[in-house]
Amino acid sequence: MGPYARAGLAGIMSCGVLLTAVLIGRPDGTYDNARDERPQPGPYVALGDSYTSGPKIPRQTGTPVGCDRSDHNYPALVARQLGxxxxxxxxxxxxxxxxxxxxxxxTTSNGTNPAQLSALSTRTRLVTLGIGGNDIGFGSTVTRCVTMGSLYRATSGGRLFSDTAPCKKQYVDGGTDEVAQKIQATGRQLSAALAEIERRAPKARVYVVGYPAILPAEGKGCGKELPLAPGDATYLYDxxxxxNTMLREQAEAAGAAYVDTYSPSVGRDACSAExxxxxxxxxxxRPAxxxxxxxxxxxxxxxxxLRAIGD
Incomplete structure (x- = not known):
């Protein structure tokens, strides 16, 4: 990324102006700090999928309505906290x-969302990007595995072993893992997208936001909340x-920052207490x-x- 992208956000003024700590590199590897903490206008652009938009979380807002954005999704909360x-x-x-x-x-069920990168400009100073799950079809994979897990339980009399994985067999054939291949392909697409973000918003600090824990730790069942066969639960966890590893690697390769939402969410997955x-x-x-x-x-x-921005 450009020099602003490597520097990070140092703070914020009460009027909503972001302070960007800028380090200007010299050929000998040293830096000129003369422009550190120079006030810059702070347009913030949030890009992403439903884990970013917050479907069904009150209050739904924005256009098109079919994008399911909440005024309590993480971009809105970050923007308010930063002022x-x-x-x-x-x-x-x-x-x-x-x-x-x-x-x-x-095109959504209610309106058309423009190309998301169209919101970027040379004035943009902060970008968050949470995407990739739909590219690998993770939601449909979970649904399919739950369906197969329920069917397997019903037809096997409830007898399940730790390696029981009827759904995994649909995605792994002869040592070839279909989902793993999709993750690799998505990584290449993300690399190109991050380069385009850099081109359109060269002064922005970019944060690639990972996905929080959906399932409990490897080897733990999910019960009636998500009736997966044990081996399938492990497969989806993996x-x-x-x-998330791919998202981190691509962020780092592009000079962007990676936001780990997984670690703080451990024990708060879909199978944990309400x-x-x-x-x-x-x-x-709950509404979601x-x-x-x-x-x-x-x-x-x-x-x-916010912790990543403050680091």
Whole structure:
């Protein structure tokens, strides 16, 4: 990324102006700090999919309505905490978005979202990007595995072993892992997208936001909340970890920062207690889409982004 992208955000003025700590590199590897903490206007652009937009979390806001944005999703919470003026905050995240929707319009059930990168400009100083899950079809994979897990339990009399994985067999054939291949392909797409973000917003600090824990730690079952066969639960757990690893690697390769939302969410997955979980199960008990963050989860993700900005 450019010099602003490597420096990070140092603070914020009360009027909503971000202070960007800028380090200007010299050929000998030293830095000129003369421009450190120079006030810069702080437009913030939030890009991403439904884990960013916050479907069904009150209050739904913005256009198009079909993008399912909440005014309590993590971008909105970050903007408020930083004091970013409303006119400088652009949340263009959209439920169902894939990486291709960063550069092309997305038709939703209620309106069309413009290409997300169209919100960027040379004035942009902060970008958060949470995307990739739809590119690997993770939501549909979870749904399929839950369906197969329920069927397997019903037909086997409930007898399950730690290696029982009827769904995994559908994705791993002869040592070839279909989901792993999709993660690799998505990594290449993300690399190109991050380069385009750099081109359009060269002075922005970019944060790639990972996914919080959806399932409990490897080897633990999920019970009636997400009735997966034990081996399938382990498989999905592994795939989410691989997805986040790819997001981290691509962020670092592009000179962007990676926001780890997984570590603070451990023990707050969709199978945890109602009052502690960040992710709702198939039958949500709080306002949120199934297998998506609730308001508590969006707050936790916002806290992770704010910690990254403050580092």
């Amino acid at each position: 970013v003026r409303a006119s400088h905050f652009h949340d263009i995240s959209c439920s169902g978005a894939t990486i291709t929707r960063l550069t092309s319009p997305q 795939k989410e970890k691989q997805l 009052h502690t979980r960040w992710i709702e199960p198939l039958r949500p008990t 889409a199934a297998v998506h963050p609730n308001a508590h989860g969006e707050q936790g993700m916002a806290d992770a982004v």
